[in-house]
Amino acid sequence: MRYGFFPGCTLESAAKELMLSTKKVASALGIELVELKGWTCCGASHIQDVDDFLATSINARNIALAEQLNAPLLTVCNTCTLMLRTAKQKLDQNDELKAKVNQGLDKIGLQYKGTIEVTHFLWVLIKDYGLSRLKKKVKRPLEGLKIANFYGCHILQPPHIMGFENHLNPKAMEMVAEVLGAESVEFDQRLACCGFHAVFPAEKEVMKLTGINCLSSKKAGADCIVTPCPLCQMQLDMYQPDAQKDVREDITIPVLHLPQLVGLALGFEPNELGIQRHIVDAIPLLKKRLVLV
Amino acid sequence: MEKVICRIKRYDGVKEWYQEYDLPYEKGKTILWALTKIREELDPTLTFSSGCRHAICGSCAVRVNGNAFLACKTSLDHLLSTFETHRLTFEPLNNFKVIRDLVVDWKPKFEKMKEVKPWLIPSKDGDKSNGFRQSAKDFHKISSPTDCILCGVCASECNQLSLNQDEYLDPFILNKAYRFAVDSRDAAPEEHIRPILENGLWKCFHCMQCVSKCPKEIDLASENAYLRQATMNMGERANKGARHAYAFVEDVKNKGRLNEVTLPLKTEGFINTMSRIPFAFRLIKKGKINPFHLPKAVEGIQEVRKIYEFAQGEKES
Numbered sequence: 001m002r003y004g005f006f007p008g009c010t011l012e013s014a015a016k017e018l019m020l021s022t023k024k025v026a027s028a029l030g031i032e033l034v035e036l037k038g039w040t041c042c043g044a045s046h047i048q049d050v051d052d053f054l055a056t057s058i059n060a061r062n063i064a065l066a067e068q069l070n071a072p073l074l075t076v077c078n079t080c081t082l083m084l085r086t087a088k089q090k091l092d093q094n095d096e097l098k099a100k101v102n103q104g105l106d107k108i109g110l111q112y113k114g115t116i117e118v119t120h121f122l123w124v125l126i127k128d129y130g131l132s133r134l135k136k137k138v139k140r141p142l143e144g145l146k147i148a149n150f151y152g153c154h155i156l157q158p159p160h161i162m163g164f165e166n167h168l169n170p171k172a173m174e175m176v177a178e179v180l181g182a183e184s185v186e187f188d189q190r191l192a193c194c195g196f197h198a199v200f201p202a203e204k205e206v207m208k209l210t211g212i213n214c215l216s217s218k219k220a221g222a223d224c225i226v227t228p229c230p231l232c233q234m235q236l237d238m239y240q241p242d243a244q245k246d247v248r249e250d251i252t253i254p255v256l257h258l259p260q261l262v263g264l265a266l267g268f269e270p271n272e273l274g275i276q277r278h279i280v281d282a283i284p285l286l287k288k289r290l291v292l293v
Numbered sequence: 294m295e296k297v298i299c300r301i302k303r304y305d306g307v308k309e310w311y312q313e314y315d316l317p318y319e320k321g322k323t324i325l326w327a328l329t330k331i332r333e334e335l336d337p338t339l340t341f342s343s344g345c346r347h348a349i350c351g352s353c354a355v356r357v358n359g360n361a362f363l364a365c366k367t368s369l370d371h372l373l374s375t376f377e378t379h380r381l382t383f384e385p386l387n388n389f390k391v392i393r394d395l396v397v398d399w400k401p402k403f404e405k406m407k408e409v410k411p412w413l414i415p416s417k418d419g420d421k422s423n424g425f426r427q428s429a430k431d432f433h434k435i436s437s438p439t440d441c442i443l444c445g446v447c448a449s450e451c452n453q454l455s456l457n458q459d460e461y462l463d464p465f466i467l468n469k470a471y472r473f474a475v476d477s478r479d480a481a482p483e484e485h486i487r488p489i490l491e492n493g494l495w496k497c498f499h500c501m502q503c504v505s506k507c508p509k510e511i512d513l514a515s516e517n518a519y520l521r522q523a524t525m526n527m528g529e530r531a532n533k534g535a536r537h538a539y540a541f542v543e544d545v546k547n548k549g550r551l552n553e554v555t556l557p558l559k560t561e562g563f564i565n566t567m568s569r570i571p572f573a574f575r576l577i578k579k580g581k582i583n584p585f586h587l588p589k590a591v592e593g594i595q596e597v598r599k600i601y602e603f604a605q606g607e608k609e610s
Contacts, residue, residue: 009551012588014581038593040549041541045499049521049538054604058545061600082501104603108596157501158514167505168360168375193452193500200560201533202496205456238576277579 001128003074004066004116005033006084008230009041010077014238015230017274021259022076022121024273028266029129029137033074036065042083044231045154045197053101059087060101060112068110072117074124076259078154078229079197084118085161120155122172122228122258123164131179139267141181145224145289147261148217148253149173149184150236152229153193167191173228176258180265187220189213196235210236210243214251223285224254226261233257237279254282264290294318297369298380299327301339304391311382312336318379324372325353325364328383328395340394348508351442354449355395356384361449363508386449388458397445402463408488409462409470416480431477438472438516440509441465447503447513453496461493464503464513471516474523483527490524495534536560546601549591554584 011019026033039062041047048055063084066073075081091098092114102111119127125134156167165172170191174184192213195206213236217225227233237255244251255278263273269292270276270283286292299314314331325343332339344350346365353364358376372381389397419425447464448454454461470489474482494517503513525535540559544551557566576582591597 009553012550013553013586014576016580038549038591038596040591040597041545041551043545044541044551046538046541047545048515048518049534050525050542051522051604051608052515052518053607054542054601057600057604058597061597100607104600104607107599107603108593110596153498153500153502157505159505160510166375168358169377193498193502195452195498197499198453198496200537200557202453202457202493202498205453205496206498208456209452238572238581241575242572277581279575279579279581 001030001124002032002034002069002071003119003124004069004071005035006039006042006062006066006073006075006080007035008075008077008080009044010230010234014234015257017277018076018230018233018257018259021257021263021268021273024268025259025263025266028263028268029134031124031129034069034071036062036069036073039065042080045079045083055083056087056090056097057101057104059084060091060105061108061110063088063116063118064105064110064112067113067116070116072119074119074121076121076228076257077231078120078152079231081118081120082154082161088114088118089161120164120228122155122176125176125262126172127164131175134176134262135179138180138265140265140290142177142261142265142290143181145182145286146185146222147177147182147256148187148220148222148225149177149190150194150213150217150225150227150232150255151191152227152232153191155228156191173226173258176262177226180261182261182265185217185220185222187216187222189216192216194229194232194235196231199235199239206235207239207243207246210239211247211251214240214243214253215247215249218251218253222253223289224256224282226256226258228258230257240280252280254278254280254285256282294373294379296379297327297373299331300380300382301331301394302382302384303339303394304385306393320370322369323365324355324357324362324367324369324383327369327381328353328355328364340396342396349442351444354386354444354446354508356386356449357381359384361386361446361506363444363446366508386445388448388451388454388463389445399443399445402445402448402466405462406466406469408492409466409473409485410488411466411469411473411485413473413476414479414481414484416478419478425478427477434475434477435472437511438468438475440511441468441472442509444508446506446508450502450506452498452500452502453493457493457496461496462489464517467494467520468511468513468516471520475519482523486520486523486527489520490529490532494520494524495532495537533560546598547590547594548588549594549597550588552588554582554586 159167195209343353348366470485474485537560
């Protein structure tokens with residue numbers, strides 16, 4: 001299994017642990033990730049606010065680079081997935097736009113053809129790799145670990161662009177958790193927004209939302225939150241101390257990236273997966289629940 | 294499946310409670326069928342609103358299992374299979390004042406809507422007696438936004454609105470502003486757009502709930518992006534939202550990647566960023582950011598800049 005790998009900007013900066021854990025887990029599973037040379041930021045849902053043609057063009061370039069590898073494009077970020085898939089859908093459904101974008105790409109020796117898929121690590125685990133195969137790789141079943149699966153908006157919505165599963169009642173995260181041996185808790189905010197994209201212009205509301213999301217997970221009895229999106233992880237983890245200021249109850253709960261959860265079940269130690277880099281320390285909990293040394 | 298249990302949130306103007314009704318399952322029915330059957334056969338006091346039954350009037354929107362739907366358009370079978378249950382919870386739309394049971398008050402929303410002047414401000418190209426001519430291309434700009442039936446589903450699902458009713462306009466109001474701003478017959482697009490900017494345009498969470506749930510499949514997210522572009526074209530760039538968006542555009546042009554260290558500075562300016570020093574130390578301590586790291590330009594940055602030049606040319610042509 002070979003994929004063009006689109007890390008997205010956060011994996012090179014504030015979410016380096018996601019780069020580390022994704023590569024370790026992919027390697028352990030036998031998934032080959034070939035990082036796209038010269039990939040650029042997907043626009044993170046902001047560039048189209050300045051110029052939507054530019055937003056489509058830069059992602060057409062990203063996809064065209066993956067087409068040269070002749071491999072599906074894999075991301076580990078919900079928003080990168082949405083931005084790349086949005087560009088792809090626009091180009092695949094509008095010949096006039098595709099021709100115009102290709103005029104630009106032609107100047108740099110590239111062409112968008114529309115020959116490859118854009119997918120997410122979570123979907124690859126289920127659809128391409130297979131849960132039964134994943135189960136066979138589990139060395140340390142995560143029994144006793146209660147997790148709150150926080151999907152994040154952009155892996156589900158809008159459904160006409162994402163469409164991997166029913167956006168009103170998705171199951172992918174729970175299916176993976178079950179195979180790894182963890183217990184998924186039911187909580188009100190399972191499909192909630194993290195607010196990350198508006199943290200600057202709407203800080204007050206976003207902090208309130210972070211408090212609600214953390215508290216909902218905690219009250220449902222979760223030991224930690226797990227998310228397939230680095231932006232959700234950053235919002236819920238890095239800003240948790242700020243969100244706590246306006247909430248009387250203790251909202252403290254660790255937040256893991258999905259590949260870190262998979263990595264723990266594959267037998268990696270927390271430090272090998274960069275779990276010590278999180279603002280809210282997850283390691284004491286993992287030591288207790290998974291009987292780590 | 295023999296029966297469907299409908300758990301309905303009731304409100305009599307004073308107290309709230311949930312009440313359950315058992316309905317015999319019938320294949321191929323809608324949510325509105327269920328509500329009508331309850332009212333006609335089980336409980337005449339149940340109050341809900343509905344008009345056309347054909348997804349035109351927008352009056353029957355309700356929430357089922359936490360999601361807003363147009364009752365007349367939504368299949369009961371679809372919900373039963375989606376939620377894998379024979380028990381459905383009905384509630385009035387979120388982010389609205391409730392009048393009784395499932396009926397919400399639209400009056401405050403219409404008052405809010407007046408802010409954006411939801412009417413045509415006619416240009417000199419036409420008049421009442423001669424009408425206006427509009428090209429097919431120009432008509433297509435308004436054909437989707439005019440599909441809005443004011444059902445309130447988007448408002449019910451809006452995450453920003455749930456936290457902030459006072460400083461944000463409902464998505465259907467943004468749609469109304471867009472609809473008139475892009476109308477070729479309108480003489481004053483800024484009069485529709487400026488109130489949007491002054492009421493938290495940039496506070497949108499980009500969650501895509503509005504576009505995902507709209508029963509008319511209106512691309513509200515793209516409309517919002519247009520409104521943001523329009524405000525910047527009006528010269529309104531000195532706000533956090535616009536500066537944040539431009540920071541992405543500039544970073545990709547300069548290096549190909551986002552610089553997370555300089556992003557707050559570019560978005561909020563030096564003084565505001567200083568208030569984030571404790572936050573920055575928290576991240577530095579864990580190695581999440583390195584303030585001295587200068588990202589290198591990506592391989593092929595010259596090519597990326599050529600795409601920028603090409604896009605700029607397209608914009609100007």
